[in-house]
Amino acid sequence: MTGMREERRQQIIEAAIMVFGNKGYHRAKIEEIAIEAEIGKSTIYEYFISKKELFEEMIIFIVEDYVSQIEDVLNNTSGCREKLIAFAINYGNFINNHVGLAENTISASESTTVSFGVKKEIKRWKMQVFSTLEGIFQLGKSSGELRNDLDTNIAAVIAMGSINEYYGMQLLIKGMNPAKIDPTPIVDMLYKAIKK
Amino acid sequence: MTGMREERRQQIIEAAIMVFGNKGYHRAKIEEIAIEAEIGKSTIYEYFISKKELFEEMIIFIVEDYVSQIEDVLNNTSGCREKLIAFAINYGNFINNHVGLAENTISASESTTVSFGVKKEIKRWKMQVFSTLEGIFQLGKSSGELRNDLDTNIAAVIAMGSINEYYGMQLLIKGMNPAKIDPTPIVDMLYKAIKK
Amino acid sequence: MTGMREERRQQIIEAAIMVFGNKGYHRAKIEEIAIEAEIGKSTIYEYFISKKELFEEMIIFIVEDYVSQIEDVLNNTSGCREKLIAFAINYGNFINNHVGLAENTISASESTTVSFGVKKEIKRWKMQVFSTLEGIFQLGKSSGELRNDLDTNIAAVIAMGSINEYYGMQLLIKGMNPAKIDPTPIVDMLYKAIKK
Amino acid sequence: MTGMREERRQQIIEAAIMVFGNKGYHRAKIEEIAIEAEIGKSTIYEYFISKKELFEEMIIFIVEDYVSQIEDVLNNTSGCREKLIAFAINYGNFINNHVGLAENTISASESTTVSFGVKKEIKRWKMQVFSTLEGIFQLGKSSGELRNDLDTNIAAVIAMGSINEYYGMQLLIKGMNPAKIDPTPIVDMLYKAIKK
């Protein structure tokens, strides 16, 4: 019956995404998550040792979800510029879905709310996202789209930061609908810095 | 005697910067702040209505401090590129000093930990930082250093995001000493995108 | 399982009667009530929102208890004089049991310790006690025991006040055993004023 | 300079009457009393050892004030009935002025908020009021207005209780203006019980 068990876990993690997402780690209450998951409060403890562990498992779930998404997205696009735009749009959706977690994601890296293991996990994820970006730029170099002397690491930093800032701006500050946000202005300008 | 009162407030805010900075809002205890400030716990309540108010006043203090610093820094430099580098270094110091607050600064924008008034304050600050950056780019256009058709707003987004990502990376992930971080690689690449 | 829940509530209210009764609202500590009820401190908060709510529910409980008692008592007696004496004895027991609450019952009417809803409840109770007394006098008029022109309202005021003062005097000031207090002197004199 | 000192004390007690009267013992804050008295907070401690002592001294002041008032009133009236009415009106004014203190006056008798000494003082006062009432009835017996076999003690209990209940009813429950409350209905009915 581990299948059923796994299903239950999933159900709880999804409830956790809702509640932690809306309230943040501290204001979220285990009871609310239980209600959201339509189970009894103490049942959560049958699947997760503690609130913290549940939070961590949720983070890992989200991160893995993101990674698999981005792989799909990149596999379905070709060309450096197209991939970059797809990456940006996907990233925008991601932070829109997890706006409320941003707070915790950062706190997750820095404070001790989160265990060492998960911090490492998050760093690894961040690194992976970087690798992905670097891969895109590498591809661009190979294909001759980008200049040969491009430092792909620096390019990834700039791309990541710019996209993050841009979507953060539009979503959080201006309150825009993520479907309506067009990343081309950012990508265009980036291209000036990196193209051949 | 208001001078003394103001001094005490200062003293408490400085302690708050230490403690909130290290622990984040929730794990920070009023008592620790009192100990850090070398005063009695309830004395804090003579100066601030509540933990939340103290936190908010601290945020405002930091923000104002940053703004006045950045003004100084820009007044003491000339030329678009030089200003940009000075801005980056200063920003790096700032986030290094307030790493632990990043979490709260974000949560400050999004969660209800912080009152509407302070959220507005933070947005205003963010906008001001953007204006500053746009001002630098405007200057560059006027002086002929940057290309005429540059969209200074997008440029500011990219600059802000890149600098933030870069310093975040070096400080948080790689654990580098802020004095040793050299922003020129970022600025150089940005320049490719914006120069004439 | 609501039966068990109701039982627990009862148990807490009874502990509250003891502790609030001995100490008054402010000096009573939730912890003491918990100890008296032989449960954990926070269990109280599973049943009552706050100390204030517990106090209010307790008042309502006592008041309802009194009303049902007095109904019983009057149903088991016949004749105006007999009912009046039974009323007095019952009232004496009541204030003896809740001496310590007198303070709060009054403060309950006047101060803001108690919410508007409960104040209304207490007034309603007071009015009901008055009605009961008026009913007794009405009965006496009908049966020809009392004079026809008797103002039953004024008579109720005098009866209530006299009985209250008399028992208060004997119990609080003279420290008498309530079982030993004989209300006939009061009733006899009242009768001079009201009989045919 | 004890004259000035005495004046200051007075000033504080009067402020205390206002604040304790409006808020009751527990919700009243020393600081408010200081503000009401237009002095510094710690100055109160130059004149009274503690909040409790201030409260007690205030009670004694009020009680003595009442006693001297009632003496005046009775000296300026003649005849048992007239004195009784004057007593009632004066009592009505008194409780109207100190409605908020009723709560504390009772708690003063019962709880340990107030020291043994003051409790005794209050009992003594209550006894004195009773004596006064008994004196009125004694006078009526002597003058032939009241019946010879009247138990003046019981009469005093009934009179005190009735007047108290009547004014309490009109003032607290019905919210009447004390000047408009006419005690004659009560006195008339009492008279039926006590007159020759």
Place this chain on the structure above:
DNA sequence: TATGAATGAGATTTCATTCAT
């Protein structure tokens, strides 16, 4: 003497976690 400033002791309440069915 008068007072603004400082404080410590203490009480309510919250909530993650455990218990018992």
Place this chain on the structure above:
DNA sequence: GATGAATGAAATCTCATTCAT
């Protein structure tokens, strides 16, 4: 396995009182 009920540890905030000028 699932859960409602119970709980204790902890944290904010209040306010009478003391200190220092």
